Amino acid sequence: MGKIYYMMGKSSSGKDTLFREILEEMPQLKTVTLYTTRPMREGEQDGVEYFFVAEDTLQSYEKQGKVIEQRAYETVHGIWRYATVDDGQADLKHEDYLMIGTLESYEKMRSYYGEERIVPIYIEVEDGERLMRALKRERQQETPRYAEMCRRFLADTQDFSEQNLQRLGITRRYVNQDKQQCRKEIIEDIRYGKL
Numbered sequence: 378m379g380k381i382y383y384m385m386g387k388s389s390s391g392k393d394t395l396f397r398e399i400l401e402e403m404p405q406l407k408t409v410t411l412y413t414t415r416p417m418r419e420g421e422q423d424g425v426e427y428f429f430v431a432e433d434t435l436q437s438y439e440k441q442g443k444v445i446e447q448r449a450y451e452t453v454h455g456i457w458r459y460a461t462v463d464d465g466q467a468d469l470k471h472e473d474y475l476m477i478g479t480l481e482s483y484e485k486m487r488s489y490y491g492e493e494r495i496v497p498i499y500i501e502v503e504d505g506e507r508l509m510r511a512l513k514r515e516r517q518q519e520t521p522r523y524a525e526m527c528r529r530f531l532a533d534t535q536d537f538s539e540q541n542l543q544r545l546g547i548t549r550r551y552v553n554q555d556k557q558q559c560r561k562e563i564i565e566d567i568r569y570g571k572l
């Protein structure tokens with residue numbers, strides 16, 4: 378039976394970057410694309426980072442009982458939702474998956490698929506460095522959303538509190554200071570079944 382390697386970390390800890398690079402190096406890993414109502418950022422593509430959908434599309438999946446977990450963020454631009462939808466993408470009988478989520482979604486995925494199927498991969502970066510990376514990334518956007526960036530930075534402190542990490546039994550941390558090193562550690566742990 379397959380496993381779902383579930384990547385988590387605060388905003389700008391490098392999840393998306395590491396995720397893409399790991400998938401490139403381990404093409405045998407599949408992924409499940411999430412749904413979101415947030416607007417596309419520059420360089421993103423529908424169906425790649427997310428399925429970018431309207432609010433009522435997500436509501437229709439909800440009515441069909443297909444939403445495994447969803448989170449809503451009250452952003453300075455309105456409510457943005459992110460959801461994992463059981464739309465038939467995951468075939469855990471035959472494949473391993475790599476996904477990105479939050480601590481809360483990790484908890485729901487664990488209840489839905491079972492503890493033995495979901496493996497947490499928690500990415501960590503020192504706060505000052507992370508904020509600098511967030512700012513640099515935001516500056517490159519055509520319409521930088523600095524207020525939202527700050528809101529997320531603060532919200533993450535609570536969402537990823539030590540208490541929450543402990544409660545969910547997440548002890549292993551992958552420090553993303555040197556990206557190559559961090560990627561190597563994760564890949565080795567997946568490849569050699571240390572997780």
Ligand SMILES: Nc1ncnc2c1ncn2[C@@H]1O[C@H](COP(=O)(O)OP(=O)(O)OP(=O)(O)O)[C@@H](O)[C@H]1O
Nearest residue numbers: 387388389390391392393394510514553554555556
């Ligand atoms: N080890 C690293 N050293 C320097 N910069 C990095 C490193 N890892 C990632 N970055 C850069 O930091 C920024 C944030 O990374 P990324 O977008 O992957 O984070 P994220 O965790 O997916 O953030 P979010 O949850 O906000 O989408 C990007 O511009 C990325 O290129």
